[in-house]
Amino acid sequence: MRNSKLSKPNKWENFVMFVSLSKKRSVQILMLVGLLYILLVTTLEIPVVYRNGFNTLSQDRLTRPEKLGSEWDLQERPAPGRPFRRLIYRETESEAPARALVSSELRRTVRIISGLKFEPERFDPSSKDESFELLESAKVAWEVGGKLWEELESGKTSKAFKEDEEKKKRGSSSCPLSVSLSGSDLLARGNLIELPCGLALGSHITVVAKPRAAHSEMDPKITMLKGEDETVNVSQFIMELQGLKAVEGEDPPRILHFNPRLKGDWSGKPVIEQNTCYRMQWSSAQRCEGWRSSDDEETVDGQVKCEKWVGENGISSKEEHNKATWWLSRFIRRSKKVTVEWPFPFTEEKLFVLTLTAGLEGYHVSVDGRHVTSFPFRTGFTLEDATGLTVTGDIDVDSVIAGSLPTSHPSFAPQRYLELSSNWQAPSIHDEEVELFIGILSAGNHFAERMAVRKSWMQHTLIRSSKVVARFFVALHSRKSVNVELKKEAEFFGDIVIVPYMDSYDLVVLKTVAICEYGAYQLAAKYVMKCDDDTFVRIDAVLTEVKKTPMDRSLYIGNINYYHKPLRQGKWAVSYEEWPEEDYPPYANGPGYILSRDISHFIVKEFEQHKLRLFKMEDVSMGMWVEQFNNSVKSVDYVHSFKFCQFGCIENYLTAHYQSPRQMICLWDKLVMTGKPHCCNLR
Ligand SMILES: *[C@@H]1O[C@H](CO)[C@@H](O)[C@H](O)[C@H]1NC(C)=O
Ligand SMILES: *[C@@H]1O[C@H](CO)[C@@H](O)[C@H](O)[C@H]1NC(C)=O
Numbered sequence: 001m002r003n004s005k006l007s008k009p010n011k012w013e014n015f016v017m018f019v020s021l022s023k024k025r026s027v028q029i030l031m032l033v034g035l036l037y038i039l040l041v042t043t044l045e046i047p048v049v050y051r052n053g054f055n056t057l058s059q060d061r062l063t064r065p066e067k068l069g070s071e072w073d074l075q076e077r078p079a080p081g082r083p084f085r086r087l088i089y090r091e092t093e094s095e096a097p098a099r100a101l102v103s104s105e106l107r108r109t110v111r112i113i114s115g116l117k118f119e120p121e122r123f124d125p126s127s128k129d130e131s132f133e134l135l136e137s138a139k140v141a142w143e144v145g146g147k148l149w150e151e152l153e154s155g156k157t158s159k160a161f162k163e164d165e166e167k168k169k170r171g172s173s174s175c176p177l178s179v180s181l182s183g184s185d186l187l188a189r190g191n192l193i194e195l196p197c198g199l200a201l202g203s204h205i206t207v208v209a210k211p212r213a214a215h216s217e218m219d220p221k222i223t224m225l226k227g228e229d230e231t232v233n234v235s236q237f238i239m240e241l242q243g244l245k246a247v248e249g250e251d252p253p254r255i256l257h258f259n260p261r262l263k264g265d266w267s268g269k270p271v272i273e274q275n276t277c278y279r280m281q282w283s284s285a286q287r288c289e290g291w292r293s294s295d296d297e298e299t300v301d302g303q304v305k306c307e308k309w310v311g312e313n314g315i316s317s318k319e320e321h322n323k324a325t326w327w328l329s330r331f332i333r334r335s336k337k338v339t340v341e342w343p344f345p346f347t348e349e350k351l352f353v354l355t356l357t358a359g360l361e362g363y364h365v366s367v368d369g370r371h372v373t374s375f376p377f378r379t380g381f382t383l384e385d386a387t388g389l390t391v392t393g394d395i396d397v398d399s400v401i402a403g404s405l406p407t408s409h410p411s412f413a414p415q416r417y418l419e420l421s422s423n424w425q426a427p428s429i430h431d432e433e434v435e436l437f438i439g440i441l442s443a444g445n446h447f448a449e450r451m452a453v454r455k456s457w458m459q460h461t462l463i464r465s466s467k468v469v470a471r472f473f474v475a476l477h478s479r480k481s482v483n484v485e486l487k488k489e490a491e492f493f494g495d496i497v498i499v500p501y502m503d504s505y506d507l508v509v510l511k512t513v514a515i516c517e518y519g520a521y522q523l524a525a526k527y528v529m530k531c532d533d534d535t536f537v538r539i540d541a542v543l544t545e546v547k548k549t550p551m552d553r554s555l556y557i558g559n560i561n562y563y564h565k566p567l568r569q570g571k572w573a574v575s576y577e578e579w580p581e582e583d584y585p586p587y588a589n590g591p592g593y594i595l596s597r598d599i600s601h602f603i604v605k606e607f608e609q610h611k612l613r614l615f616k617m618e619d620v621s622m623g624m625w626v627e628q629f630n631n632s633v634k635s636v637d638y639v640h641s642f643k644f645c646q647f648g649c650i651e652n653y654l655t656a657h658y659q660s661p662r663q664m665i666c667l668w669d670k671l672v673m674t675g676k677p678h679c680c681n682l683r
Pocket of ligand 1: 216231232233
């Protein structure tokens with residue numbers, strides 16, 4: 001007993017001493033780290049390098065560097081809606097990026113052009129098969145692309161581009177604080193008002209307009225007819241924030257789609273529908289139908305998503321009840337708060353003043369000074385992306401005024417402020433055999449998408465150790481400035497393969513062949529995978545899946561469609577000339593599938609001998625080629641897994657698709673932190 005009593009304070013003293021010692025030590029360590037930091041910064045001038053150095057110091061565990069990468073990321077992530085502030089900041093900071101570029105050029109000579117041989121002159125236009133038209137346009141695209149590439153190589157384009165930039169800089173009106181258009185001017189410009197540098201926090205757009213009286217429609221899209229020859233009265237208008245700087249050949253993303261339906265829709269009452277559309281895919285709609293969002297629902301900057309309004313006749317039955325209780329409670333206790341009730345904010349032929357404000361968490365809409373709806377930001381769009389506003393439908397616009405716009409750099413061209421951190425550069429390839437090659441379809445101006453892939457699943461140890469190699473496949477853009485930036489990006493990161501043809505939606509299939517060529521011939525990889533730049537790939541899980549089939553078998557694995565029929569109508573119609581057969585062959589969905597090397601070899605060989613039938617849908621083309629291989633060379637194991645998700649993400653996914661840059665980072669963070677594949681259904 002005594003002993004223990006005596007020893008207690010001793011222990012305590014020991015502890016105190018230990019604490020003060022370790023305090024001292026940690027101060028020393030801190031000082032040391034500080035000194036090291038100053039040393040690094042002053043000798044190398046780039047804070048980025050410190051970040052890199054830190055990572056290489058702690059490369060002891062497999063997932064360690066990636067985890068650190070994402071943690072740093074979290075720390076550095078600026079306020080929502082302005083993720084590129086960091087880039088702007090870095091750009092103004094000395095000449096560091098330019099130097100880093102040069103040294104990396106010296107260090108590694110990267111081959112950035114695809115080795116695929118097309119030889120347009122050898123192409124024989126007399127062969128009249130189904131792929132004739134496609135081959136014809138491929139020939140033209142390849143010739144134009146060849147010229148573009150030559151100019152790019154000789155530096156001609158870059159010079160012209162620089163002069164262009166200089167000119168732009170001199171005229172400083174490129175990012176005005178406010179823009180305004182009268183109704184007639186808006187009409188003359190195709191109902192579009194351009195916001196040259198997008199929006200910033202606190203930007204606001206005011207629309208003064210008058211909804212038109214309802215007109216009868218025979219074929220209303222938003223509601224159903226009661227009888228055969230019936231018509232229905234419709235009055236609706238659409239206000240959309242769009243990202244105009246997106247990819248050519250695709251509709252611009254609709255960042256905010258705001259659609260009041262004054263005479264109601266299928267629900268039978270007036271509605272305001274809001275949504276986003278990214279890469280031509282609509283998200284789930286947020287409908288405001290007249291009642292206030294419940295209290296336990298998510299708010300946007302403290303505002304509810306939907307405000308309440310009362311029905312056409314002023315008071316609905318529920319209101320009637322409320323009124324009765326209100327009178328009653330007023331009679332009993334005189335303290336009841338009086339609430340004013342408003343009708344639907346838009347009335348036919350009545351002028352309204354609508355103001356759209358960009359908040360921290362979303363967009364807020366108020367009409368005639370009263371808050372009506374709030375819409376949280378969705379799918380990785382930043383405020384700067386919203387570069388245009390359209391107003392269409394049954395509406396006469398009086399004027400549109402946008403104010404408090406950003407006056408700084410347009411950061412939707414983030415290529416200009418390349419994140420020249422060597423963290424994201426592709427590692428050099430070793431002599432060991434490459435297990436899996438992943439070709440990622442991308443487009444010239446998909447910089448943000450590529451950056452998200454680089455910072456997420458391309459940080460996997462299997463890629464950092466070059467057991468798995470991933471490359472972006474990009475064709476040339478009609479805008480030369482995009483190509484100049486692309487070449488710079490390719491040279492710096494070493495992970496881009498340029499397929500030298502003029503990019504077009506129908507010729508994606510050429511990139512697929514180039515992926516096979518790179519994987520099977522340049523790298524001699526055992527397997528070749530194709531995905532998109534909005535696909536998230538769980539590399540280790542995919543590899544495990546692939547290895548379930550013995551090495552000596554020919555393999556085609558993905559989310560396989562059997563007996564799909566071509567769409568013969570609508571926007572994406574396939575004509576009988578293009579596809580005469582009834583069914584498509586079995587084919588794996590485009591966002592993620594894998595082939596064994598022998599099939600890739602076969603495809604490239606056939607292509608270069610001009611024997612490959614081409615079809616504008618690259619995934620169907622692949623199904624066709626694999627079928628041909630199966631029938632003429634060796635039988636193929638078709639392996640189907642629904643975990644190669646075509647639409648979005650499911651738990652335990654192998655690949656997830658339609659992931660925005662922000663979702664990519666989120667998926668990766670979840671994978672690294674929990675070790676489990678959880679989806680990120682951000683809005
Ligand atoms: C449509 O409006 C007209 C006149 O405004 C009215 O006579 C007609 O009954 C309405 N039709 C429907 C289906 O509500
Ligand atoms: C592949 O070839 C085998 C015969 O070798 C055949 O039975 C099978 O149906 C073929 N599969 C496809 C999808 O064409």
